[in-house]
Amino acid sequence: MTRRSPLALALLLTVLPACGVALAAPNGRAAGDRDAPGKAAPEKTAPKPPSLDDLFARLKATEDVAEAKGIAKLIEQRLDRSGSATVDLLTSRARQAMVSRDFALAAELMDRATALEPRWAEGWNRRATVFWLLSDKGEAVADLQRALVLEPRHFEAWSALGKIYQSMDDDARALAAYRRALAIYPTMDSVKEAVDRLAPSVDGRDL
DSSP states (O other): OOOOOHHHHHHHHHHHHHHOOOEEEEESSBBTTTOOOOOOOOOOOOOOOOOHHHHHHHHHHOOOOOHHHHHHHHHHHHHHHOOOOHHHHHHHHHHHHHHTOHHHHHHHHHHHHHHOOTTTTHHHHHHHHHHHHOOOOHHHHHHHHHHHHTTTHHHHHHHHHHHHHTTTTOOOHHHHHHHHHHHHHHHHHHOOOHHHHHHHHHHHOOO
16 A cells, blocks of 8 residues: 655645545544534523412411421511512511500501501501500401401411400400411411310300
8 A cells, every 4th residue: 555645645635625525523523613602501590489379378288387487487578578668667667666665656657657558468467566565456456357358368467366356355256366377377386275275165155
C-alpha cells in the first residue's frame, strides 16, 4: 500500500471541503459544524400555594394533631389578611392597645377597621375579643355572628362563641358552638375538652 506523505495529506484535507465533501467529526457531526445550542432547561415554577378551601379540607381530614396545628396556623394567616394597608395598620395598633390594656382605644381602632372593611371576617372576630375584654358580651356575640356569616368555617370564632355562651350559663348554645368548631377542626384539643364536659349534662336533658 502506498503511504501518503504528510504534505499530501494536508493538501487532501484542504481540497475535499472545497469539493463539497464533508468530513465526519469524531462525534458524528460534519467537521466545521457548530454544536447545536442545547435546549434551555425548563424553568421550575414555584408550587402553587393551597387554596383556603384546600386547607380547610385538609384540616378536617387529618388525624395528626401536629399537622392540624400547622394547617390551622396557615388558615389563620390567610384570614388575617384584610387586603387593606390602612386596616392592617389600625388592627396592629389595636393589638398594641390591648397589650397595654387600653381596651377602649382598641375598640375605637377596630371600629374604624371594620367600617373600612366590613366584609373582613377576622376584623369582626378581633373586635369581638375587645368587647369580651370590656365585659360587653352582647356586642361580642353580635360581632362573632357577623364574622361567622362572612366565614362560616372560622373555627376560632365558633370556639369564642362557645366560651361566651358558657360564661352566660347557656350550655346548650355553648355546646352547639363548640361542636361547630370541632366539625371544622376535629383535633382542636381545648374544644374537645369543652364538648366532653358539657355533652353529658346537655344531651342528657333530652332523654
